[in-house]
Amino acid sequence: MNCHGDAAAQVKPGNNKMKILLMGNPNVGKSVVFSKLTGVHVDSSNYTGTTVDYTIGDINFGKQQGVMIDVPGTYSLEATSEAEKVAVALLEEGADVVICVLDATHLERNLGLAFELKEYPIPIIYCLNLMDVAERQGIKIDAEKLAEELGSPVIPTVAIKNQGLRELMQTAVKLSKERKDSEPKLDEEEKWNRIKEIVSKVQAQVDKELTFIEKLEDWTIQPWPGIPIAILVLIASLGVVVGGGKALRAVVLLPLVKQVIVPFLTKIISLVIPAGIFRNVLVGEFGILVIGIEWPFALILPYVFLFYVVFSFLEDSGYLPRIGVLADGVLRRIGIQGGNIIPMMLGYGCAVPAILGTRAANTNKERIMVAALVSFAVPCASQSGAFFALLGDKSIFALIFVYLLSILAMLAVGVILDRIIPGKSQPMLLEVPNLLLPDKDAYKKKLKLRMKHFMMDAEGAMFIGIIVAAIIAETGILNEFSKLLGPFVEGWLGLPKEASLSLLLGIIRRELAVLPMLEMNLNTLQLTVGAIVALFYLPCLSVFGVLTKEFSLKTALFIALITIVSAFLFGGLFNQVGRLILGLMG
């Protein structure tokens, strides 16, 4: 996410490049409309001085060129939240036309924002979206009458099926050439009475039998059967990521890397560079090009990719907030609101977007708590990939144990942090979105953006880590370092002294704390100890950077300190106790 907050300001209204603001309540299908109407050139930016991001894309419609800005979704324009402040600021910068997306299934509430927009001197066009869902629910809306009442065009659409979007753009282009005066502000009472009146005129509800989706919507929000369903969904997701990742790795990626790419590189390098230390550093058994391709692409990438495939699907289907509702009672015991389970789940993919995700309307206390928990005990997809590679084949129990431990640790740390961090959590008050099949285009764009970020942030850092590893291994620095840490690593943790390499590299990337152990021939106890240390150990450099940026250097250092201390404490304790037990038995 780059910080060119004034990208929106560069396009002034009035010149021949049209500027469209896309606005609406949260969850009305705005991003789908956006991804259908904009081209390939899409970027997300941070609005200067706030924590809110918005997306901007180019449009080419006939001869008309311009940009469209996906304004953060808001319920009103009273500037009481960061998102609302950004929405107001973008409106005040001016635009040629506003497209206001309305959710046809929740017309009354959506009209609140629609009325507030009329106070600005910008032509408005209403996009009455989710018409298919409304129909399914037996809601009938007379769009023409609604347009009459609102004094602006209303276009019914089904964004995911591309229905009505052409007409929407045509009307928007036409409207952008017109001028509109601002209308006087209505007071609250007046406004809602007027809205009630409009809704009763334009909307009719016919009774319909509950469809399967509506039943599912109801079930997933009841403790029974909602909680069992949630557990099943999580197990199925895990199955897809772990099973699918393993299959991808074994069937496609490992053979590709080991039998095609690496031999090919080795051949080329051997032609150019004579045998010797330099060639070894590049394509030896642990050469930069060998490990540098095998680890990131064959061991890590499949899990990260599948994690985002599953997570983005759950996110776009409207299911995740339901898990938040079900989990709220328990999470509030550790001082955070249920909705935070979403960034925490995202943390199983990568801690960086998870920490950025805590920006959404939480109190500062909750933000720090979630960020700390994610950094502390949630293994990211890269690290999980490394765990699967390390423990998956040797001891499935150790693998399960590590994940259970991570959950227990989160609860324990949550209780402690709740005591020491001042402040309150924000109580839950949220509209549970409808369950919907995600839209293909919007889904693909999201997945692409996430993979792009992963490639840029992670693969680069990992490659650097591997180069550093090769250098310290080849130059003998590692030996010095091992001598220094050796007694501690061997005595307290019971690991071979080369494992200090893991500790050194783990600072750069989380999975690098695990992967070197693959080559060490460890027994099950050692493997588990290694995994425990890696689990709690420092979050990677990028996480450290985000923590510093989002909170402060002090917070980042504090989190780094507790993670290192607990990594050695728990890892060591487990080793000592494990030995004692093994000793007694054997």
Next chain:
Amino acid sequence: MPLAHGEKLSTYRIQALPSSHLLKVLGFRKGTQFTIQSKQPFKGPIVVKVGNRSIAIDYDIANEILVEEVVQN
């Protein structure tokens, strides 16, 4: 009676509510009618159905919203 004491599937009308921006924009005003859709264990949120939408309300907030039951026939 506070909304938090309401029962699943019963319908209520709001008599008094704390002044909160978010409650207001979510459509909760004096006189708003809704049905309780679900209650969660451990004093988790109460999910109510207003019209076609489900809204989850924190237990403590639900304690501050006073409602009367609407008897349906």
